[in-house]
Amino acid sequence: MDTLFNRAKKRIPGGVNSPVRAFRSVGGEPFITERAEGCHLYTTEGQKLTDFVGTWGPAILGHNNPEIRAAVNGALEKGTSFGTPNPYEVTMAELICEAVPSIEKVRMVNSGTEATMSCIRLARGFTQREKIIKFEGCYHGHHDSLLVKAGSGALTFGNPDSAGVTEGTARDTVVLPYNDLDALKNAFEQNSEEIAAIILEPIPANMGLVMPEGNYLKNLVEIAHNFSALVIFDEVMSGFRVALGGVQEWAGITPDLTALGKIIGGGLPVGAFGGRAEIMDLLAPDGPVYQAGTLSGNPLALAAGITAVNTLQNESPYAKLDEMTQMIVDCLSEAFSAKGIAVQLPQIGSMFSIFFADSAVRNFEDVMASERHRFSPFFSEALKKGIFFPPSAFETCFVSTAHTQDVVEQTCDTLSRVIQSL
Numbered sequence: 393m394d395t396l397f398n399r400a401k402k403r404i405p406g407g408v409n410s411p412v413r414a415f416r417s418v419g420g421e422p423f424i425t426e427r428a429e430g431c432h433l434y435t436t437e438g439q440k441l442t443d444f445v446g447t448w449g450p451a452i453l454g455h456n457n458p459e460i461r462a463a464v465n466g467a468l469e470k471g472t473s474f475g476t477p478n479p480y481e482v483t484m485a486e487l488i489c490e491a492v493p494s495i496e497k498v499r500m501v502n503s504g505t506e507a508t509m510s511c512i513r514l515a516r517g518f519t520q521r522e523k524i525i526k527f528e529g530c531y532h533g534h535h536d537s538l539l540v541k542a543g544s545g546a547l548t549f550g551n552p553d554s555a556g557v558t559e560g561t562a563r564d565t566v567v568l569p570y571n572d573l574d575a576l577k578n579a580f581e582q583n584s585e586e587i588a589a590i591i592l593e594p595i596p597a598n599m600g601l602v603m604p605e606g607n608y609l610k611n612l613v614e615i616a617h618n619f620s621a622l623v624i625f626d627e628v629m630s631g632f633r634v635a636l637g638g639v640q641e642w643a644g645i646t647p648d649l650t651a652l653g654k655i656i657g658g659g660l661p662v663g664a665f666g667g668r669a670e671i672m673d674l675l676a677p678d679g680p681v682y683q684a685g686t687l688s689g690n691p692l693a694l695a696a697g698i699t700a701v702n703t704l705q706n707e708s709p710y711a712k713l714d715e716m717t718q719m720i721v722d723c724l725s726e727a728f729s730a731k732g733i734a735v736q737l738p739q740i741g742s743m744f745s746i747f748f749a750d751s752a753v754r755n756f757e758d759v760m761a762s763e764r765h766r767f768s769p770f771f772s773e774a775l776k777k778g779i780f781f782p783p784s785a786f787e788t789c790f791v792s793t794a795h796t797q798d799v800v801e802q803t804c805d806t807l808s809r810v811i812q813s814l
């Protein structure tokens with residue numbers, strides 16, 4: 393049958409423009425969304441879904457937010473791209489520097505991938521070193537140096553995590569377990585003058601949600617700085633989500649560089665990276681580290697992003713988001729426990745995830761040891777009942793300001809029945 397998705401599969405690899413959308417880990421075919429409004433997606437098949445994916449992080453103010461839409465419409469009247477400096481860029485840079493404590497200067501890009509890629513190049517240029525430390529299970533976008541997984545000698549070199557990534561590139565990336573300071577110290581001792589930077593999701597949210605233990609983040613920064621390496625916080629997901637100033641504000645920690653994306657685009661393609669002026673000033677045209685972008689600082693995208701950030705600043709919805717999310721987590725916890733299924737439900741603010749495990753999940757190894765096969769039946773039943781969770785056991789769920797108390801109560805009701813029926 394010539395369904396829309398069949399047509400997609402003929403002309404788009406896997407039928408999707410980003411792999412997780414293909415539903416491969418939960419089975420079946422993805423639905424196709426026609427429009428989105430508030431906390432709902434409306435499919436081409438006429439189904440209305442309560443959405444906990446939030447376009448994978450950006451939609452903290454709900455879909456098709458009226459203020460953002462008005463801002464984009466306003467900007468549209470003036471033209472879609474200028475190729476010269478524009479006023480939106482200045483406003484956005486000031487907003488970001490004000491909100492994110494460690495950022496003195498910032499440059500706009502078009503995706504989170506570009507942001508982390510540029511941070512890595514800049515860290516290498518600044519330190520004149522080549523190796524990077526990353527953590528297993530952290531995702532930083534799809535560029536070569538970070539698509540690397542742990543090798544057999546996990547403390548030494550990484551292995552390519554994708555065909556097409558060269559071993560040479562992987563050799564410059566050291567992959568370590570998260571929440572393990574001894575592994576980190578060892579890696580620095582073995583590569584002492586060679587590590588340019590550590591890059592991490594300070595609260596990893598791309599293997600499900602994993603919380604840093606105790607003083608892990610603080611100690612990590614200390615160790616890196618003792619070895620004159622930089623610390624790059626990839627706050628593409630957590631920035632403006634965990635708090636306005638991201639995890640660094642929440643934890644009171646100052647990284648050297650920060651990558652941003654998702655929320656700061658208000659639903660349009662935007663990324664940014666920034667940090668200490670001393671480091672950022674190495675970028676072209678002032679310095680020797682090249683970085684550029686034809687559509688970077690795009691007026692439509694920044695009109696959306698500025699409005700998103702302004703709204704978050706003015707309305708400070710974080711306590712309310714936390715409360716709504718807590719309600720969902722509580723009802724999941726109760727329902728799974730009544731069913732006798734062991735779950736871990738890590739939550740911070742408007743992010744939470746579900747691990748089928750009977751003790752806390754501290755790192756990627758624990759994630760892989762969890763009973764992942766339990767996720768897909770839960771996902772499918774929830775979807776049938778109109779609730780859309782991320783179509784993978786490794787993703788984090790997002791709550792938005794459009795998830796009202798009513799919606800949350802209905803969701804809890806439905807989820808309890810879904811879990812009961814498993």
Ligand SMILES: *Cc1c(COP(=O)(O)O)cnc(C)c1O
Nearest residue numbers: 503504505531532533626628629
């Ligand atoms: C989504 C994400 C990225 C990649 O951003 P894109 O805009 O998809 O390129 C990088 N880092 C983290 C932590 C992310 O969640």
